[in-house]
Ligand SMILES: Cc1ncc(C[n+]2csc(CCOP(=O)(O)OP(=O)(O)O)c2C)c(N)n1
């Protein structure tokens with residue numbers, strides 16, 4: 001029989017304000033159980049969310065949302081916030097097409113003050129809100145919640161530096177669980193470790209003062225410390241680094257003690273300047289498998305609650321795993337190969353490289369801009385750096401790629417994972433712009449392998465037979481194993497003929513080769529024997545091949561999982577027009593838009609780039625060509 005649950009009383013925003021404080025702990029437990037139950041079915045970001053249950057409850061109790069503005073960094077930890085703002089019943093469709101997003105979305109709820117997904121933006125956005133508030137004369141609080149991992153990102157420091165001049169209240173909550181997706185890295189992380197281990201918790205700061213007061217001459221000692229700003233201040237104020245920047249520091253406080261959290265947020269509210277509240281939490285708190293292995297439960301598919309074991313069936317080796325294996329193979333024989341990640345060693349497959357070649361592995365934190373310029377420096381110093389990075393996270397390093405790598409024509413290899421639609425993370429994470437933003441940069445070369453073998457060959461080509469900036473882009477998920485008989489080694493700028501037909505040519509980029517093959521089969525049913533070409537190079541385009549195709553065909557269809565604007569199809573079409581080639585082009589690509597979350601097959605269909613949609617568009621084009629002579 002189901003007992004009455006306190007969570008049943010949480011149905012609309014601010015219901016938590018009516019809960020008896022004695023029931024807070026019970027409610028926290030019920031929220032945790034709810035998260036475990038529902039994420040075990042849908043998948044999602046579990047460990048981070050389990051860690052912030054009490055923190056989120058306390059923020060909702062102390063602050064007046066949505067008048068006060070609460071901004072979540074990355075936003076993957078906003079599930080309790082969603083529960084507390086009337087979205088509990090939408091968890092069955094979490095990250096599904098048409099369902100609730102896994103990140104804060106202003107168009108989903110007015111309790112979501114700012115859209116996030118990429119890291120280290122919350123302090124900038126919060127400071128913007130606070131500055132707008134000061135100008136308009138409104139009266140509300142702004143609270144940015146940033147994790148210790150997100151605090152490794154450069155933007156966070158740019159924002160802190162800027163925030164120090166603010167004269168009014170702005171609350172930064174540092175949710176410190178000593179983890180990024182993997183273990184956190186770097187100097188700031190070490191400082192936080194020291195704070196955590198030397199100060200049991202916030203009360204101790206007061207305790208130290210009290211203890212000093214009790215000593216003979218204690219009062220004088222406390223006064224002296226206050227006046228001299230001596231190093232002993234460090235002993236009393238653990239967040240010295242923030243205080244020195246003009247940002248008040250409160251903490252550290254136990255992030256699983258809701259009553260202490262409420263107390264400290266009430267103090268933070270009254271501070272007349274930027275204030276950082278250092279909250280110590282445990283990633284995965286309350287669920288043993290996630291506490292034990294927070295990285296695995298950071299983002300997870302459906303799993304068995306009892307054992308914590310994944311319920312997803314492996315369908316083959318992923319592109320990330322192929323990359324992982326190949327870079328290690330090459331690095332065994334070539335000591336100049338070094339690998340760089342921006343806090344994604346597991347997701348990119350560099351975890352293996354880290355184990356085998358620790359001296360040549362660099363996790364720079366969530367710092368893609370730095371990672372690119374750091375790679376440029378490594379290349380200038382004679383190394384062969386491979387920066388493995390998700391497509392959407394590389395967006396923020398545009399100038400570093402242009403100014404620091406390509407302008408100097410340095411030999412940096414970009415291994416661009418998650419290129420194309422990624423699915424449930426949605427619009428912030430779809431890797432659908434890389435072909436466009438990389439194509440405009442002079443000196444850049446771009447390869448998109450058609451299958452796992454070609455990814456291996458592309459990496460070998462990039463590291464051993466090429467000098468200069470080069471990007472290899474491949475999608476999330478299983479590596480395609482088809483077309484294994486087409487294994488001509490990669491030659492600079494050259495595409496690969498897969499099948500010679502007539503009238504129509506399908507020229508596909510990377511994983512769109514599978515779609516091209518299926519479309520080709522479908523066209524055969526209508527007696528159309530289409531030529532099929534693997535583009536391989538997106539930059540430079542294979543001009544000779546395009547001229548040959550134009551001589552022999554009437555329609556050239558380009559296929560890519562990237563927006564059309566600035567992509568492969570646009571480049572090919574421009575080339576045919578500028579050179580007066582007698583061929584019509586049809587660009588199959590994504591629209592000039594952001595693509596929401598959901599199953600990739602559904603998204604491809606909706607965007608008009610799956611085999612069915614491609615076939616329809618080709619038939620329409622053929623009809624149009626016939627009608628217009
Ligand atoms: C620009 C960017 N790079 C990488 C990521 C991938 N990413 C998502 S969460 C995360 C770790 C964040 O750690 P932290 O802020 O401490 O939050 P926690 O997961 O520990 O709660 C990373 C690296 C991202 N979202 N954005």
Ligand SMILES: CC(=O)[C@@H](O)[C@H](O)COP(=O)(O)O
Nearest residue numbers: 074076117299347418425476
């Ligand atoms: C929140 C975030 O940015 C990451 O956790 C991301 O969701 C990982 O994506 P993958 O599951 O594709 O590794």
Ligand SMILES: [Mg+2]
Nearest residue numbers: 147148149179
């Ligand atoms: Mg963390």
